[in-house]
Amino acid sequence: MRIVIGEDEALLRRGLELMLTDAGFEVAAVAADAEMLETVVEEHRPDLVITDIRMPPTFTDEGLVAARRIRARFAGTAVVVLSQHVQRRYAVELLSGQAGGLGYLLKQRISDVEQFIDDLHRVAEGGTAIDPDVVAVMVSRARRADSAVGALTPRQQEVLGLMAEGRSNASIASRLFLTEKAVVQHTSRIYDALGLALDSDAHRRVLAVLHYLTQN
Amino acid sequence: MSARTAAPVRRSFDRALFAILCLGLLLAVVLTALLPFDGPAAPVLALFPINVLIYLGAGVFAWYHRPSNRMGALILLAGVWMFLGGIANTNIAILAAIGTVGQVLPLAGLVHLLLAFPSGRLPDGISRATVIVGYVNSLLLQAPSYLFVADSLLPGLMLAELPALAEWFDVAQEIVGFAVLLSTLVILARRLVRSSAIERRVLLPLYVYGMAVVVVFLFASRVLRPFFAWAPLDIAALQLSLLCGVPIAFALGALRGGISRTGELEELGVWLGETPHTKTEIGAALARTLGDPTLEIWFWMPRTDNYVDAAGTEVTSAQRQEHRGIEPIELDGRRIGAISCDISLMSDPELVRTAGRVVAIAIDRERLIAELVESHRALQLSRERLVEVADMERRRIAQNLHDWLQVQLVLLALDAQQLAIAGGSRETVHERATELRKGIDTAATALREVVHEVMPAALTQRGLSAAAEDLVDRMPILTTLTLGVADGECSPVVESTAYFVVAEALANAVKHSRAGAIAVSLRREAEVLHVEIHDNGDGGAQLGGGFGLTGMTERVSALGGKLRMDSEQGRGTTIRAEIPCEL
Numbered sequence: 001m002r003i004v005i006g007e008d009e010a011l012l013r014r015g016l017e018l019m020l021t022d023a024g025f026e027v028a029a030v031a032a033d034a035e036m037l038e039t040v041v042e043e044h045r046p047d048l049v050i051t052d053i054r055m056p057p058t059f060t061d062e063g064l065v066a067a068r069r070i071r072a073r074f075a076g077t078a079v080v081v082l083s084q085h086v087q088r089r090y091a092v093e094l095l096s097g098q099a100g101g102l103g104y105l106l107k108q109r110i111s112d113v114e115q116f117i118d119d120l121h122r123v124a125e126g127g128t129a130i131d132p133d134v135v136a137v138m139v140s141r142a143r144r145a146d147s148a149v150g151a152l153t154p155r156q157q158e159v160l161g162l163m164a165e166g167r168s169n170a171s172i173a174s175r176l177f178l179t180e181k182a183v184v185q186h187t188s189r190i191y192d193a194l195g196l197a198l199d200s201d202a203h204r205r206v207l208a209v210l211h212y213l214t215q216n
Numbered sequence: 217m218s219a220r221t222a223a224p225v226r227r228s229f230d231r232a233l234f235a236i237l238c239l240g241l242l243l244a245v246v247l248t249a250l251l252p253f254d255g256p257a258a259p260v261l262a263l264f265p266i267n268v269l270i271y272l273g274a275g276v277f278a279w280y281h282r283p284s285n286r287m288g289a290l291i292l293l294a295g296v297w298m299f300l301g302g303i304a305n306t307n308i309a310i311l312a313a314i315g316t317v318g319q320v321l322p323l324a325g326l327v328h329l330l331l332a333f334p335s336g337r338l339p340d341g342i343s344r345a346t347v348i349v350g351y352v353n354s355l356l357l358q359a360p361s362y363l364f365v366a367d368s369l370l371p372g373l374m375l376a377e378l379p380a381l382a383e384w385f386d387v388a389q390e391i392v393g394f395a396v397l398l399s400t401l402v403i404l405a406r407r408l409v410r411s412s413a414i415e416r417r418v419l420l421p422l423y424v425y426g427m428a429v430v431v432v433f434l435f436a437s438r439v440l441r442p443f444f445a446w447a448p449l450d451i452a453a454l455q456l457s458l459l460c461g462v463p464i465a466f467a468l469g470a471l472r473g474g475i476s477r478t479g480e481l482e483e484l485g486v487w488l489g490e491t492p493h494t495k496t497e498i499g500a501a502l503a504r505t506l507g508d509p510t511l512e513i514w515f516w517m518p519r520t521d522n523y524v525d526a527a528g529t530e531v532t533s534a535q536r537q538e539h540r541g542i543e544p545i546e547l548d549g550r551r552i553g554a555i556s557c558d559i560s561l562m563s564d565p566e567l568v569r570t571a572g573r574v575v576a577i578a579i580d581r582e583r584l585i586a587e588l589v590e591s592h593r594a595l596q597l598s599r600e601r602l603v604e605v606a607d608m609e610r611r612r613i614a615q616n617l618h619d620w621l622q623v624q625l626v627l628l629a630l631d632a633q634q635l636a637i638a639g640g641s642r643e644t645v646h647e648r649a650t651e652l653r654k655g656i657d658t659a660a661t662a663l664r665e666v667v668h669e670v671m672p673a674a675l676t677q678r679g680l681s682a683a684a685e686d687l688v689d690r691m692p693i694l695t696t697l698t699l700g701v702a703d704g705e706c707s708p709v710v711e712s713t714a715y716f717v718v719a720e721a722l723a724n725a726v727k728h729s730r731a732g733a734i735a736v737s738l739r740r741e742a743e744v745l746h747v748e749i750h751d752n753g754d755g756g757a758q759l760g761g762g763f764g765l766t767g768m769t770e771r772v773s774a775l776g777g778k779l780r781m782d783s784e785q786g787r788g789t790t791i792r793a794e795i796p797c798e799l
Contacts, residue, residue: 085674
């Protein structure tokens with residue numbers, strides 16, 4: 001799998017490169033700013049782009065802007081946006097109108113290498129990886145504002161959160177020490193409660209959940 | 217107000233007074249020369265020029281020191297009546313005739329002085345009528361006593377011998393005189409009742425003395441001669457001696473508040489125009505001009521809706537209610553100050569008003585300077601507080617990093633070292649290394665939070681609404697956000713100030729209010745950013761409790777905005793900030 005990295009911090013860029021190579025990825029190119037990132041993506045056509053949200057020259061959200069442009073120009077390129085601080089608005093902006101293959105994670109998550117690599121694989125395969133921090137914000141917000149979410153049991157809310165992060169039933173099951181069957185039961189109850197249409201495609205269900213959580 | 221700055225009108229006035237003094241002295245000398253000092257009545261006669269001199273001296277003295285007060289002129293007028301009384305006793309027919317016609321005028325003059333005290337004006341109709349009747353009584357009803365009586369002092373004036381008619385007029389004169397006396401008594405008594413304690417101390421002795429003189433004058437010949445067998449000369453001596461004291465008493469009364477000379481308003485204007493003067497100097501100048509050493513100038517402070525004195529101390533309501541006159545000073549229709557003075561010393565309330573107008577501009581200037589100094593001081597304090605708040609903030613951040621993060625990192629480093637030394641099975645190492653990684657993760661999260669608190673990414677990346685949204689998203693209490701401003705509509709410093717107001721208010725609400733719901737509203741209206749945070753908690757919060765909102769207040773006011781808090785007990789807390797969008 002070919003990867004392009006956009007990160008302005010040289011040390012972190014190098015660290016990521018080493019880690020990803022170790023994990024069996026092929027780092028096709030690295031870029032130190034958003035403009036350069038688009039150029040190297042055009043040149044190398046990677047499967048996955050990992051970019052910091054904050055890069056030169058303005059150090060605001062050019063990584064996010066570049067991610068959206070890359071998605072628009074090269075359909076099928078998976079993108080993971082990393083940020084020092086995650087927030088709902090950016091998640092909504094990144095996901096709106098998009099199919100799968102997107103990730104929005106705290107930069108800090110890199111250190112949990114196993115989990116991080118897992119997330120990258122999922123995104124590269126067309127899945128979604130939304131940071132637990134921003135999902136927690138979404139769920140707690142929905143719990144207060146939406147009676148349907150508020151009425152879910154704590155365990156169901158937990159499952160809902162993990163679903164929103166983009167995890168598969170198997171991943172949820174292992175994380176919560178449940179059987180996959182139990183997770184399926186939980187998810188179907190959640191769909192009922194939230195009035196979501198049943199969908200056989202796992203990823204579309206995730207998007208539906210995220211859409212539900214970020215409405216209003 | 218030194219002599220050098222005396223206005224031309226003042227010098228002219230001085231010359232006029234000097235002329236009057238010379239003329240008066242001349243008349244006294246002439247009177248002394250003309251009086252027949254060869255009879256037994258010589259000591260009594262000598263009282264006439266002495267009286268004239270005393271009236272002259274007292275009148276000129278009072279007039280000189282209180283140019284705007286009419287008492288000096290009135291004392292001089294009474295001196296003229298005294299002079300008439302004197303020349304009635306000379307041997308020159310025409311002078312004696314004139315003197316005889318005006319013989320009883322000193323009595324009317326005395327009533328006039330009493331009723332016109334202290335301003336020299338007759339303040340109302342009843343006192344004016346009383347004085348006029350007094351003069352008519354002294355001049356006209358006196359006439360039959362020399363027109364129709366053969367053995368009067370001056371037979372030359374007799375028209376016809378009608379003693380019965382003269383007798384009748386005599387009785388009429390006494391009745392009218394008694395009425396005048398009674399009216400005077402009533403008027404004076406009423407004034408005493410209405411006057412303040414301070415005024416009464418001055419008025420009472422003067423009135424008692426004045427009335428005593430009138431009574432003695434009217435009834436001495438009726439009582440002392442028949443009942444105490446006084447000789448007519450003795451009675452005359454008593455009357456004249458008592459009259460001597462009258463001008464002195466009135467001059468002293470008019471000069472209460474010190475004998476330093478008061479000035480004319482024109483002079484005050486000249487003085488004001490020359491150099492800048494301090495508030496206290498203007499007050500002192502006004503005190504001299506109006507002859508009231510207790511006079512004070514107060515400055516109106518619109519901000520507090522109250523007066524302050526020259527020292528800047530707020531005037532208490534007790535001070536305002538004292539028996540003193542308070543004359544507001546206005547400039548262009550706005551109140552700028554007031555003159556607080558002893559109203560009993562004022563010869564004329566209109567004078568105080570006019571004086572107020574003369575000094576208004578100077579006072580306004582002083583008031584503006586005072587305000588400027590005050591606002592400069594406030595600015596200085598605010599700067600100091602801003603620096604202080606910034607320092608506190610730094611200290612807090614340093615403490616967070618030091619106490620928590622540094623300790624955490626030291627512990628993690630120890631763990632790493634132990635891992636290196638201990639070694640162990642592959643599983644154990646793996647487990648411990650993961651633990652170590654989690655510890656580092658936690659430390660990184662803490663660092664991220666500290667950084668986020670100092671300057672949230674969303675604020676610098678997007679702006680106020682994105683940052684406020686994130687803040688509200690993370691609230692543990694149901695919080696709604698109403699946005700009426702787009703990111704970048706206000707300058708970055710305004711946005712970050714508004715953000716920190718919201719952050720601080722929300723933090724306080726979570727910590728103290730026990731609120732169930734919070735509403736945050738951010739909206740821009742006509743170039744002003746309105747920030748409002750309302751919670752439905754306990755209320756009863758106060759600004760200045762901690763550094764948080766106080767620092768915010770300073771920041772907001774540094775941007776030309778204002779922050780206020782309504783936090784009635786049991787009614788929740790509302791914090792409102794208004795900040796101009798552009799600096």
